[in-house]
Amino acid sequence: MLDTLDLKLLEEVADLHGLPQGAYNIRKNGQAADRKTTANIDIITKKDKPGIDIVVKPGTKEESVHIPVILSQSIGDLVYNTFEIGAYADVLIVAGCGIHNPSSEKAQHDGIHEFFVRKGARMKYIEKHYGEGEGTGQRILNPKTIIEVEEDGIVEIEMIQIKGVDHTVRDTEVRLQKNARLIVSERLLTNLEQTAISNITVELLGDESTAQIISRSVAQDNSHQDFHLNMYGYSKCRGHIQCDSIIMDQAHVTSSPMISALNTDAQLIHEAAIGKIASEQLIKLMSMGLTEDEAEAAILKGFLK
Amino acid sequence: MLEMTNVGVTIEGDNGSVEVLKDINLKFEEKKIYVMTGPNGSGKSSIAKTIMGIYQPTAGKIILDSTDITNMSITERARLGIGYAFQRPPLFKGMTVRDFLNYAAGPDNTIMHCDLLYDVGLCAQDYLEREINASFSGGELKRIEIASILARNLKVAIFDEPEAGIDLWSFQRLTETIANMNIKYDTTIVLISHQERIIRLADEVILVAEGRISGITTQGKILDDIQCLDTGCECRNNCIKGGEDNQCLIL
Numbered sequence: 001m002l003d004t005l006d007l008k009l010l011e012e013v014a015d016l017h018g019l020p021q022g023a024y025n026i027r028k029n030g031q032a033a034d035r036k037t038t039a040n041i042d043i044i045t046k047k048d049k050p051g052i053d054i055v056v057k058p059g060t061k062e063e064s065v066h067i068p069v070i071l072s073q074s075i076g077d078l079v080y081n082t083f084e085i086g087a088y089a090d091v092l093i094v095a096g097c098g099i100h101n102p103s104s105e106k107a108q109h110d111g112i113h114e115f116f117v118r119k120g121a122r123m124k125y126i127e128k129h130y131g132e133g134e135g136t137g138q139r140i141l142n143p144k145t146i147i148e149v150e151e152d153g154i155v156e157i158e159m160i161q162i163k164g165v166d167h168t169v170r171d172t173e174v175r176l177q178k179n180a181r182l183i184v185s186e187r188l189l190t191n192l193e194q195t196a197i198s199n200i201t202v203e204l205l206g207d208e209s210t211a212q213i214i215s216r217s218v219a220q221d222n223s224h225q226d227f228h229l230n231m232y233g234y235s236k237c238r239g240h241i242q243c244d245s246i247i248m249d250q251a252h253v254t255s256s257p258m259i260s261a262l263n264t265d266a267q268l269i270h271e272a273a274i275g276k277i278a279s280e281q282l283i284k285l286m287s288m289g290l291t292e293d294e295a296e297a298a299i300l301k302g303f304l305k
Numbered sequence: 306m307l308e309m310t311n312v313g314v315t316i317e318g319d320n321g322s323v324e325v326l327k328d329i330n331l332k333f334e335e336k337k338i339y340v341m342t343g344p345n346g347s348g349k350s351s352i353a354k355t356i357m358g359i360y361q362p363t364a365g366k367i368i369l370d371s372t373d374i375t376n377m378s379i380t381e382r383a384r385l386g387i388g389y390a391f392q393r394p395p396l397f398k399g400m401t402v403r404d405f406l407n408y409a410a411g412p413d414n415t416i417m418h419c420d421l422l423y424d425v426g427l428c429a430q431d432y433l434e435r436e437i438n439a440s441f442s443g444g445e446l447k448r449i450e451i452a453s454i455l456a457r458n459l460k461v462a463i464f465d466e467p468e469a470g471i472d473l474w475s476f477q478r479l480t481e482t483i484a485n486m487n488i489k490y491d492t493t494i495v496l497i498s499h500q501e502r503i504i505r506l507a508d509e510v511i512l513v514a515e516g517r518i519s520g521i522t523t524q525g526k527i528l529d530d531i532q533c534l535d536t537g538c539e540c541r542n543n544c545i546k547g548g549e550d551n552q553c554l555i556l
């Protein structure tokens with residue numbers, strides 16, 4: 001059963017107020033806590049390793065799957081989830097992990113998600129990470145996401161980590177076939193002594209495939225962020241990496257966007273910028289009546305929206 | 306009423322201190338429209354920034370409705386009803402036009418976003434949910450900046466070259482909007498401009514040169530001077546002069 005703390009974590013990571021509509025699988029402290037399937041979406045427990053298979057029937061439209069993970073103990077949790085998105089389906093998948101660590105021991109969740117987005121299918125994948133807890137133990141989240149997008153497939157990914165995660169290594173790999181499209185939106189905030197590493201690799205394999213990665217981050221206090229965004233164009237394709245970071249206090253940010261063209265018809269662009277909040281922005285908002293702290297919060301809220 | 310008395314501003318820069326304003330004495334009366342004009346670098350924007358609190362006076366006093374605001378912060382002055390539309394508005398990556406206007410209006414005020422954007426010549430449907438980022442042209446940014454001033458019920462509204470980047474077709478609407486703000490909300494308007502059509506709005510024209518007030522005149526007088534310049538008539542010698550080369554201020 002889910003308690004008050006669980007429901008709070010669910011709200012943080014999946015915007016859920018109670019159990020979700022549609023298919024879902026809730027994992028709590030390394031165990032399956034609740035599950036629901038629908039006529040078009042099946043969820044099956046893996047037999048060879050911890051995790052689930054999510055199978056979306058071809059042609060499924062306007063359905064969603066929520067697969068939140070909750071950790072309220074200091075344990076290490078490793079899970080393998082595989083998603084089969086049938087041809088011409090159109091689904092929303094909401095993942096995410098919330099940790100409440102009350103102890104001095106670390107709480108860690110490593111989620112390895114593999115997606116097969118079949119011909120003409122469309123998938124929006126939202127992954128939100130959140131940490132809290134009065135304990136001194138570290139809150140660690142290491143997601144690995146591997147996505148294969150077949151011809152005419154469309155994948156939109158939102159990866160959000162705004163609060164409370166002490167250490168994260170995020171690995172994302174996407175392979176795009178003919179006329180497949182990818183949009184990645186990453187939002188990351190670190191503070192205190194937190195560290196975050198994000199590695200995103202996109203391979204544009206098929207003609208007319210397109211990819212756009214927009215990564216925005218804020219690094220505060222003594223936190224460290226390290227971004228490696230790589231795009232390979234093997235075909236007549238288009239790709240764009242945009243990586244913006246706001247740096248504050250004594251934080252460190254490294255951003256390494258890399259584009260590699262292996263075909264003369266590949267068109268790839270990268271942009272990267274790291275900088276502090278511009279004083280003109282603060283002054284403008286203060287001239288509208290906000291205090292300096294309110295102005296800073298408004299700028300960061302907009303930037304990470 | 307807003308009054309600046311013997312105001313001086315010195316700014317510390319990389320190459321030492323620079324006195325940008327000297328002995329500024331100005332009175333801005335309620336419900337009036339003022340236009341500040343003068344050569345580039347003469348100190349017009351510095352006066353505006355000093356009223357807003359962006360520059361702190363190193364001498365003199367600024368009084369707003371009997372309240373000494375000389376040492377007040379930008380935020381405090383804003384909350385007393387002073388607003389400043391920047392010459393070069395900053396970008397806000399991620400912040401939508403809707404959010405920006407909501408911040409301008411403040412938490413206690415509801416605003417009609419569509420009406421505001423219409424007043425500055427923008428279609429709300431096309432702009433409200435857009436981020437204020439580099440995809441905007443200079444003219445679009447300027448219009449949103451002006452809308453952020455219109456969103457507030459101000460005692461004193463300062464517009465720093467509001468016409469910059471605004472196309473000729475929209476100019477009439479801009480001047481009407483500023484005039485309406487003055488009438489509708491009894492707002493004292495301070496415009497920094499070199500444009501004849503802006504100067505025509507003025508109850509008084511303030512001439513600024515080399516960090517000083519070099520004259521206060523009427524729109525009629527200054528427009529006569531412009532006419533003289535156009536026709537090359539002899540009265541050019543009577544034009545108000547200033548700046549490094551003692552050039553005519555309304556060139």
